[in-house]
Amino acid sequence: MTKTKLFALTGASLLGLMMTANAVNAQQSGYLSFLIDNGPQSVAVAEAWVAAYTEKNPDVTIDIEVRPGGGEGDNIVKTRLATGAMADVFFYNSGSLFQAINPVQNLLPVTNEPWQAGIQDSFKSVVSAGGEVYGTPFAPAMGGGIFYNKPIYEELGLEIPKTWDEFMANNEKIEAAGKTAVIQTYGDTWSSQLFVLADFYNVLAEVPDFAEKYTANEAKFATTPAAVRGFEKLQEVYEAGFLNADFGAATYPDGLRMVATGEGAHYPMLTFGIGAIAETVPDHLQDVGFFAQPGDNAETNGLTTWMPDSIYIAKSSASPDLAKDFVGFVGSPEGCDIRNEAVGATGPYMIAGCELPADVPPAVADMLPYFQEGGHNGPALEFLSPIKGPALEQITVEVGSGIRSAADGAALYDEDVRKQAQQLGLAGW
């Protein structure tokens, strides 16, 4: 064990030396590298920030590096952090995935930096470890729920469903009208998780302490009926035959296009998809609405929310002060304005003083009431517990295409979660 540490340390310090050598050159010209994922949204907004920042600070050069998203991207981030070769500033998830990149060891704390005063505590709690804050919001908050095609709803005279039964009844009518009721895109496996992940508000409504018990190995998906419901919903839409014919091969961009153009009526997704719709099918942006994933009780109908992804500064950064200045710029109202201009507004901001423009797309307008007074919302499980099993997306593909039953899927996921908990070294596993 000591040997391992020594080995890793030597490697790290060697790399550190190399980095410092670079730093001497880099600091003179004020150089930063900025790693983001390759989504068109991320690239557009990062380019806009960098352009605005370097216009104010002409002596600074910022290189944008691009990586794939999903599991492939996790892999790159973890490996680069572990080898001390991370970019100065980088974009990554908050919540459970943030906990898995060993923040205390790898990241630069920003707890007492001036811009942090304007950031909401609910966000800080999902980018904190060991009593320090590490992250700054990259984007507005998101909701996980269901995009729907407004023209189809108008044509068939449907109401926004408040319960799962109403949702399934709507699906019946849409199907009877000869249209695809529910779009699924298992070609991008991660998109298959939405019915399960976005059901978590409904789980919390019935079992308020599920997250704590789950983290402590006391509650399981398979043995908590409210938690199995998400898997059952996935199974129900498949068994009812509501899915598009190519659900096994279609991809996330296909899904967004289909719900926008009316090739399908419902698409379970995170609201960050609004930005991509605005970019790829702008003519249909006004045709897409949004509602929370319905539970079994209309009274408690509410939205499962996702904290925004975050930007972090690597501890290995050669120019930490410059990095902090840039991150502070991104996390300011000015940063939000630049984002609004570059990719449009996709949801409420976590930064004080950030305003949404008056003419937000309908799907954003549909989401805002859940965040306002009298609206119900609750965080997704990944922001309440550090444990997220890596095989969930394969399991939800299986349940969602009839290969495995909901109960089996939930039980298999409990097994998968155990590995992650052990790897994180949590007590009680």
Next chain:
Amino acid sequence: MTASAVPALKMQRRSLYPGWFYAPAAAVYSVLFLAPTFASLYFSLTRWTLFDATFIGFDNFAQFFREPFLIQGLVNTVIYAVITSGLKVVIGMALAVMLTSQIMARGYLRSVIFFPVLVSTIGVGMTFTVLMHPTLGMINQTLAMIGIQGPGWLVDPKLALFSVALVDVWKGVGLATVIYIAGLVAIPKDYYEAARIDGATKLQNFFYVTLPLSRPATATVITLSFIGGLRTFDLIWAMTKGGPGFASDTVASVIYKQYQAGFYGLSTAGNVVLFILIAVLVVPLTMFLNRKQGHE
């Protein structure tokens, strides 16, 4: 031993170069190959975060064998290796027989069959993923034109592994054919002449002359494609990523997913299992094939 000791000594005296000239190569080999191999044996017994390794004995191996989709990956790997190497032997042999006979455009056909071997595996995988799309793919659209509803090649869990295996055969059969052509050309013409004098039919020619005498080529093709099939990863990852669900997972793709998830110890244990699996299956196989060859 004693008989050969004398020339060996002579050789040693005559050699201009001292043994330690091997040292640089040995150092590179130890650092880049031996050290990681033994380190991985150690890390497979730990829970490893790249910074810290906690010794947990054989827990990783227990975990590896307990999980349903890891076992399924193991079974899939063997199925995949058997199918691909079997088909490559049969089709490769048939093509080689055809391409060594007097047919038109022989040289052109030979290059056409070898061509897929030269194309990047990822490129092939992505191309076939598009062709095999259940509704928009060219394969199913062609089938639809003659009134057949094509299956979901890559999205039907019962078919996915076989679809990928077929693409693997399409891509790899050229190499098998070339090996067989070399083997067939090396068979002395005398045997065929003798067979003709005995009045053998074409079929008898094939089964009693060509087949037994091309055994060395068969051994090579089987060994190469079987090992290739066991550690196959790139094509599966490009086409299905092991899906739908876990239906086309092989040991290599399962290991990669564990690594992606940050379970470094567990994925290293998987690599040790794959190493042992290949050794256990391939060593006896080569011994069997080579012994037969010696009997000829």
